[in-house]
Amino acid sequence: MVAAMEEGRIPGYFKNKSILITGSTGFLGKILVEKILRVQPDVKKIYLPVRAADAASAKQRVETEVIGKELFGLLREKHGNGFQSFMEEKIVPLAGDIMYENFGVEGSQLREMSRELNVIVNGAATTNFYERYDVALDVNVMGVKHMCQLAERCPNLEVILHVSTAYVVGEKQGLVQERAFGKGETLRAGTQLDIDAELRMARDSRKQLAEEEDGSEKKERKAMKELGLARAREFGWPNTYVFTKALGEMMLGQLRGDIPVVIVRPSIITSIHKDPLPGWIEGTRTIDAILIGYAKQNLSCFLADLDFTMDVIPGDMVVNAMMAATVAHASPERRGQQTAVYHATSSLRNPAPYAVLYRTAFRYFSEHPRVGKKGEPVRACKVHFFSTIAAFHLYMVIKYKLPLELLHLLNLLCCGLFSQLYNDLNRKYKFVMQLVDLYGPFALFKGCFDDGNMEKLRLAMAVDDSVAFNFDPKSIDWDDYFYKIHIPGVVKYVLK
Template sequence: MHTGRKLQQESIDVEENVSTNCGLINTGDHENDFNGIGVENFLKGKVIFITGATGFFGKVVVEKILRTIPAVSKIYVLIRAKDKQATNQRLKKEIVDIELFKCIRKMYGEHYEAFMMNKLVPVVGNVCESDLGLESNLAMAIMQDVQIILNSAGETSFDQRYDVGLKINAMGPYNLLAFAKKCKKLELFLHVSSNDDIKDETFSSQNSGRFHPTVSFVENEMKLALDYVRKTIKDDKVDHNMRELGLKRAKKFGWLNTYSLTKAIGEMLIEENRGEIPIVIARASGILSTYKEPFPGWIEGI
């Protein structure tokens, strides 16, 4: 079995043999290289906790880190699953075995899976739950270990069910922030949001700046959604009705759709409750296929 250091050295040794179709591979030491902003050096040796890693955006982030910064210590990957075995299966099926990681596979050859399992630590959990639904001993261990938290979990449908959007996009970031406050070594909390968090231009300027949702607001909206389900459950159109409710509430508060509303609430809850946590909110614009790295044209989910 190769150690992490040996596996890292192998990636450097085989760099020249990797196909140029795999984009830019940067595994050397560049302390004196001032062309970048220091991300590589910052991430070296770090313990990272990622949500949404099995999603389209999250997979690309994981691949980029492991390909260009193999000296990262490890990455905890939060995965929704019924048990540890199911979590391992999802990690293998949705990350390790997919085409996106073919450049790393070329770098490590027969040692590819050993490298991946040495760096990736799948954990059973859910951002919708307190302490992310983690088993207590595991939660404590992660709190003592993690230095960077990256939240890319989210429900991305514009006409998503209102209750689902509130749980994942609004309360999910809040629950993760509460967890982050217990992490002893935390250096960065990076929340991936959306450039679609914009208001409807027809929204009255009289209401501008007055929307400041709290946790109580979200809880009341969840209660509203639950009551709505109870009232309409006989219609056998619960899913449709919840989507309609989301659009109605979005319009009421001045957003174009349920996605924009729930993502905006998530951002606001982070800002309101951040305390001393070092926060970065990254607002991604429209996300399409890969441009150059790890190779052109990779896309998923269409």
């Protein structure tokens, strides 16, 4: 049970604390760095390891990819001319990588950081669904191992927070509990996982492929991607990303020692709801690929049941939950306790069906039409949705595959006269198939994420904190959020 938090305890906790945040150049990482600095300017240090050749390159990356973003506008206003010196005083860029021991940090810098650290937040991950197996294991699994080894060096460490994903449960149906994975646990009956064996297999496969005489880099990459997918499906997971994130959770359970550990599992993360910049988003999030396809008129059909719940949660709410969970578990009496799991999700408390996304997108692009190549307004079109894979594939054959075969034949007979038409139709076909391949499992997901632990955390918060660090999905009007905040945000920050 989460103990009641004192009045305004969340900002107070971070005063004079030193925090290491991996994945700071990612969407959530930036929001977390900004929020800590905004609510607690007296934080001691925030260490940000980023992939870079040296200290100067690391500093440059942090300046351009983190604090140089629009997201930091409120802080820039608050500190005025002192913004740069404030950032230099608080933020410590590190040329490092979670794929290496001690994140690649060495010498006096490692000794000082280890001595100072109070909190480690691991937000680094490769989120590519079909990543190379060796790369996914290096980042999502070995990264966790290296974090735990680093934690052992830190005498003043109070808590580890690890960002996972709600979809580590694969294609599970019904109510999904906030429960950590057991050692070797799989999603397919009769199978048992051995993480070390998986790491060896990936390493041996890569070595074997490298030694093949006819082995090109492209062939190796394809083979390692296929291996990841095969291993994921062998044990019941739909793709390499969620499989290796589950393995990472297991690795954390094995190596955590007695340090309090919190796992936050967000569902589909969307743009900022409230502060500091409503609608701000970076990169193409899961459902935004669908929105962008719709906006560009490349999406005429999709595999989805409009009545199914689209479990989404704004990025600022995820970060608020992460900060609240960190504070709730950072205490000596938490040492040695079980790993705490929190679902940062909305499907139980305030479910949003896919119909909300479709109707708000249709309304938005009808009222704010995109402009075509010749300056003409592009009319929002209807999309055909299919609730079964069989119906979707039948439609794709009739709508695209047969016409493509016919156009290909006509092209041969007419010396390429229909090349442009063929290429346009083929591009649309490939786009839809790629989207469905990637996001179909989410669109037909029949699970519902329990958030009982998250609700206890909410109820334990002081009044001031529950307002400043709101993560209650019930406070969101989904139609209003998508129409007024999220879709305009995607248009502004992603489509530009």
